[in-house]
Amino acid sequence: MSNQLFFISCPKGVEYLLADEMATLGLEPVRNAPAGVWAKGELSAGYRACLWSRLANRVILQLDEIDAGSVDAMYEGVLAVDWSQHLAVTASFKVAFSGQSQVIRNTQFGAQRVKDAVVDKLRTASGERPSVAATDPDLLISARLHRGRLALGIDLSGDSLHKRGYRTEKGAAPLKENLAAALLLRAGWPDIARQGGALVDPMCGSGTLVIEAAMMALDLAPGRQRQRFGFERWLGHQPELWLALRQEAERRADEGKSMAALKFAGFDQDPSVIATAWRNVQRAGLEGVVHVERRDVEALELDAQPSEFGLVVTNPPYGERLNERRQLPELYRQLGASVKRCATGWRLAVFTGAPEYGKYIGLRSFKQYKLFNGKLPAQLLLFNVDQASEMIPRDGAESGVLLPRVRNPERAAMFANRLKKNLKLIGQWARKQNIDCYRLYDADMPEFALAIDLYHDWVHVQEYAAPKSVDARAARDRLAEALAVIPETLGIEPDRMVCKQRQRQSGVSQYEKQGASGDFMTVHEYGCQLRVNLKDYLDTGLFLDHRPVRHWIQQHAAGTRFLNLFCYSGAASVHAAVGGARRSLSLDMSNTYVRWARENLALNGASRQAHRVEQADCLKWLAQPPARGEEFDLIFMDPPTFSNSARMADVLDIQRDHGQLIRQAMARLAEDGLLIFSNNFRRFKLDAELEQAYSIEEISPATIDRDFKRNPRIHRCWQIRHRAVFRR
Missing domain, CATH: 3.30.2130.30 (VC0802-like)
Structure with a gap:
C-alpha cells in the first residue's frame, strides 16, 4: 500500500x-x-x-x-x-x-x-x-x-495516542501528554536540551511535562510502552514492517541513554500529587533520570542543576482548580520572584488559561501562543529571565500594575517627546474630524518600530517584528523603554494599554483569536458607532487606514444597493446604512465576524431585513452566476492578500486572483454602478487587461488620512466602472 x-x-x-x-x-x-x-x-x-x-x-x-x-x-x-x-x-x-x-x-x-x-x-x-x-x-x-x-x-491508533502507558493515575487537573509535548516544542525545549540545558517544573502536578521533556531529550518513542495499537488485528497489517520499526525504537532508546546526564526536576506543594508523579516516572522507565519532590514555589532552588541555562516550564492553576481566582496574583508573583532569584539566563514557559495574571510574574513575555486545554482557551507565555525583560511596579509594589525597566533614559525621553508632538498635532486634527480612534505613531523613529493607535482612552501598541540584523535583546530593551513611557506621556492608566507583536501574516492568521477576554468597546467615526476589541485578536475589528473610504461610502450611499465583500466586522456596511443605503448585503466566511457585523449594524439602528449579513465563502459566492435581478449600485471589496482558510473552497492569492474577482464582482454591478477595490499588498500590480475592459481610476492618495501620511503605501485603492458609463 x-x-x-x-x-x-x-x-x-x-x-x-x-x-x-x-x-x-x-x-x-x-x-x-x-x-x-x-x-x-x-x-x-x-x-x-x-x-x-x-x-x-x-x-x-x-x-x-x-x-x-x-x-x-x-x-x-x-x-x-x-x-x-x-x-x-x-x-x-x-x-x-x-x-x-x-x-x-x-x-x-x-x-x-x-x-x-x-x-x-x-x-x-x-x-x-x-x-x-x-x-x-x-x-x-x-x-x-x-x-x-x-x-x-x-x-490505526486504537486508543488515543496521547495515552503513552505511563500515566494510569491523574493529578487534580491533568495535562494531556500530547499537549504537554506541544508546549515543550513551542518553548524551544529540543534546542535547549541539545545544548545541555536542564528542565524544571515548579508546579509539576502528576509530572506530565517533565516526563515528556525527558522522553523527548532521550529520544524515547512515545508509543514504545503502549500495549496495543489499532492496526494489529487489521487484515491489512504488515507485522514484519511493524517489527522493524519497534526494533529501531529500542535501538534509539539505548542510544538515548547517553543523554541521561541532563537534569529533569519536578516540584509540587501537594505530597499526594508528588507520590502520583513518582509512580508515573517509574512506569515511564525514567527512575534515576527524572527527580520529583514536594517543594513550594517560593522555595524553588536549582542547586541540584549544574546547567547555566535551561527551561522552567509549568502549568499553574488558573482558577478552575483553586476556585478562588483572587489567590492567583500572589501565586504568579511567587513564581516570578523565584525564577528571577535562581534562574537568571534561563527561559520561562507558563501555560495558563488566565493569561491576564501573567503580568504578576514581573517579566515581559516575548511570545504568546494560543492553544486549548481541552475546550478551555489558554495561552503559552514565554519569557526570558533577564534584566532586560524585568518589569517594575508602578506607584509602589502593591498597585498590581507593572511597567518595564528603562535601560536608556535618554532614548526613552526622545521617544516620549515624539509622542507628545504627535499627540498635539494629530490629536487636534482628530478632534476636529469628530474621530476618537486614530494612529498616533507609526515607526516614526527607527529605534522604536511600533504602531501606536488611540481608541478613546485606550492605547493599542503593535510591535513590528525586528529584522534578523537587529539583536533580539536590543529590540526587547527598546520595547521595554517604549512601554514604560507611553502611559504617562499619553495620560492613560497602564492597564489600558494593550501590546501585541505584529509579524508577516499568512492565511487568515491576522483574524484568528488570540485571547478570550470578550472585552468590547464602542468608538465613534463620522457619526457611526463601531464595536472594537483590542485584546482578543491581532486586529481590533476596525482598519483605521480605511477611514476615508468608509466616509466616502457614507457620503455617496443614499438610495443605493450596497454590497460589502470580505466584510470583516462590517464597518463599511455601517457607514453605508448610516448614509442612507436602501439595502445592503455583507458577506464573510467567518461566523465570528458575521455576528460582529450584525451587532455593529444593530448598534446603529439598521434594519436587519434591509441590511443583511451572511456567512459565505466570497470566492465561491462570486463564482456562482448572479441571481436574477441581483445587482448592486455600490460594491466595496477589500480582500486579504492571501488566505488558505479551511472554510474556503480555494486558496486566495490576491495578486494572482484579483482579475477574476473584479470581473465576477463587476458582473453584479449595475450599469451606472461603482466598485471600490482595495488591498494592502505592497508589491501589488493591477492586471493591465482590466484597464482595457473597465474604466479604472486609482484613488489611493485620496484615501490616506492625516494619521497615515507617514505610511502612504499602507493600502492601494481603485474606483472601477463599466466602460459605457461616463464619469459624473
Whole structure:
C-alpha cells in the first residue's frame, strides 16, 4: 500500500506543529484542517506516526470518501467498500462516528447505519457476520461526516495516542501528554536540551511535562510502552514492517541513554500529587533520570542543576482548580520572584488559561501562543529571565500594575517627546474630524518600530517584528523603554494599554483569536458607532487606514444597493446604512465576524431585513452566476492578500486572483454602478487587461488620512466602472 492518504488528528491549535512533525516521520502534509492534518505516505510512515508522534491523537488510514447527502446514499457508499480486505467475518469492530448534517443529526444513528452496511457486506450465506464490540474491537472504523461527505477510514491508533502507558493515575487537573509535548516544542525545549540545558517544573502536578521533556531529550518513542495499537488485528497489517520499526525504537532508546546526564526536576506543594508523579516516572522507565519532590514555589532552588541555562516550564492553576481566582496574583508573583532569584539566563514557559495574571510574574513575555486545554482557551507565555525583560511596579509594589525597566533614559525621553508632538498635532486634527480612534505613531523613529493607535482612552501598541540584523535583546530593551513611557506621556492608566507583536501574516492568521477576554468597546467615526476589541485578536475589528473610504461610502450611499465583500466586522456596511443605503448585503466566511457585523449594524439602528449579513465563502459566492435581478449600485471589496482558510473552497492569492474577482464582482454591478477595490499588498500590480475592459481610476492618495501620511503605501485603492458609463 503505497502513497496512502492519512488523517492525523491532534489538539486544537497544534496543527502546524503536527504538520512539521509528520514531515519528519515520512508523511507528506497535504493540508491542515481544524484539529488535524491530511498527509500522504506509505503504510510504514503511518506506522511510524503511531509509534513516534508526540502530538497526534489518532492516525486514520483513509479508505474512501462517499456521498452522505441522504441516509440511503451513505449506506450504499459504505456497502460498496470491500470490507473483506480489512475485517474477518469472525472478528469484531466498532464505528466511531462524528459530525452531523440535515439528514443525519445523531451520531449514534450515523454509526448504526455504517455498522449495518459493513455487516450486510460481510454476512455469509449461513448468516455468519462480524460482531460489534464496544470495547477492545479487532477493528476501529472511523466515519467523519462533513458537508454531506463521509470520510471512511481505519483508525490505526486504537486508543488515543496521547495515552503513552505511563500515566494510569491523574493529578487534580491533568495535562494531556500530547499537549504537554506541544508546549515543550513551542518553548524551544529540543534546542535547549541539545545544548545541555536542564528542565524544571515548579508546579509539576502528576509530572506530565517533565516526563515528556525527558522522553523527548532521550529520544524515547512515545508509543514504545503502549500495549496495543489499532492496526494489529487489521487484515491489512504488515507485522514484519511493524517489527522493524519497534526494533529501531529500542535501538534509539539505548542510544538515548547517553543523554541521561541532563537534569529533569519536578516540584509540587501537594505530597499526594508528588507520590502520583513518582509512580508515573517509574512506569515511564525514567527512575534515576527524572527527580520529583514536594517543594513550594517560593522555595524553588536549582542547586541540584549544574546547567547555566535551561527551561522552567509549568502549568499553574488558573482558577478552575483553586476556585478562588483572587489567590492567583500572589501565586504568579511567587513564581516570578523565584525564577528571577535562581534562574537568571534561563527561559520561562507558563501555560495558563488566565493569561491576564501573567503580568504578576514581573517579566515581559516575548511570545504568546494560543492553544486549548481541552475546550478551555489558554495561552503559552514565554519569557526570558533577564534584566532586560524585568518589569517594575508602578506607584509602589502593591498597585498590581507593572511597567518595564528603562535601560536608556535618554532614548526613552526622545521617544516620549515624539509622542507628545504627535499627540498635539494629530490629536487636534482628530478632534476636529469628530474621530476618537486614530494612529498616533507609526515607526516614526527607527529605534522604536511600533504602531501606536488611540481608541478613546485606550492605547493599542503593535510591535513590528525586528529584522534578523537587529539583536533580539536590543529590540526587547527598546520595547521595554517604549512601554514604560507611553502611559504617562499619553495620560492613560497602564492597564489600558494593550501590546501585541505584529509579524508577516499568512492565511487568515491576522483574524484568528488570540485571547478570550470578550472585552468590547464602542468608538465613534463620522457619526457611526463601531464595536472594537483590542485584546482578543491581532486586529481590533476596525482598519483605521480605511477611514476615508468608509466616509466616502457614507457620503455617496443614499438610495443605493450596497454590497460589502470580505466584510470583516462590517464597518463599511455601517457607514453605508448610516448614509442612507436602501439595502445592503455583507458577506464573510467567518461566523465570528458575521455576528460582529450584525451587532455593529444593530448598534446603529439598521434594519436587519434591509441590511443583511451572511456567512459565505466570497470566492465561491462570486463564482456562482448572479441571481436574477441581483445587482448592486455600490460594491466595496477589500480582500486579504492571501488566505488558505479551511472554510474556503480555494486558496486566495490576491495578486494572482484579483482579475477574476473584479470581473465576477463587476458582473453584479449595475450599469451606472461603482466598485471600490482595495488591498494592502505592497508589491501589488493591477492586471493591465482590466484597464482595457473597465474604466479604472486609482484613488489611493485620496484615501490616506492625516494619521497615515507617514505610511502612504499602507493600502492601494481603485474606483472601477463599466466602460459605457461616463464619469459624473
